[in-house]
Amino acid sequence: MDLQDFAHDLLAGLLYGGVGIALMMAGFMVLDMLTPGKLAHLIVHDRRRDAGIVVAAGFLAVGAIVTSAILASEGDLDKGLAETAGFGAVGLILLAVAFVSLDRLMPAKLGEILADEHEDPAAAYVTGAALVAVGAMIAAAIS
Numbered sequence: 001m002d003l004q005d006f007a008h009d010l011l012a013g014l015l016y017g018g019v020g021i022a023l024m025m026a027g028f029m030v031l032d033m034l035t036p037g038k039l040a041h042l043i044v045h046d047r048r049r050d051a052g053i054v055v056a057a058g059f060l061a062v063g064a065i066v067t068s069a070i071l072a073s074e075g076d077l078d079k080g081l082a083e084t085a086g087f088g089a090v091g092l093i094l095l096a097v098a099f100v101s102l103d104r105l106m107p108a109k110l111g112e113i114l115a116d117e118h119e120d121p122a123a124a125y126v127t128g129a130a131l132v133a134v135g136a137m138i139a140a141a142i143s
Contacts, residue, residue, distance in 0.1 A: 021090035035111040050124035057128030061135020068139035
């Protein structure tokens with residue numbers, strides 16, 4: 001690998017990383033909108049394990065989508081970045097749809113459960129699994 005290839009690969013890593021981080025932060029904001037209260041406060045100040053589980057699952061889902069888009073780009077940086085952003089946006093929409101759909105099936109509102117003072121994170125495990133599953137499905141759809 002010559003210096004020019006190395007510099008290109010470094011730039012690609014920075015750009016993909018930037019897009020991936022932006023998508024994860026957008027995913028955090030989407031989950032924050034679907035949850036009463038502020039997720040950051042629930043996680044950091046209230047030390048809510050269940051809120052942390054759901055956010056972590058959302059990050060894993062977005063990470064799977066971004067990783068698949070990078071692998072599918074076959075070295076074409078422009079195409080790869082566009083696919084990463086596009087599939088990432090679709091992923092965020094579908095993660096929100098999965099959250100809301102699951103919320104409608106549950107006897108209580110998921111967002112309220114996550115913001116509640118209870119100690120049992122059972123709903124968070126189910127929600128987290130749904131988010132990771134959606135991320136895996138989108139990742140598999142990228143070819």
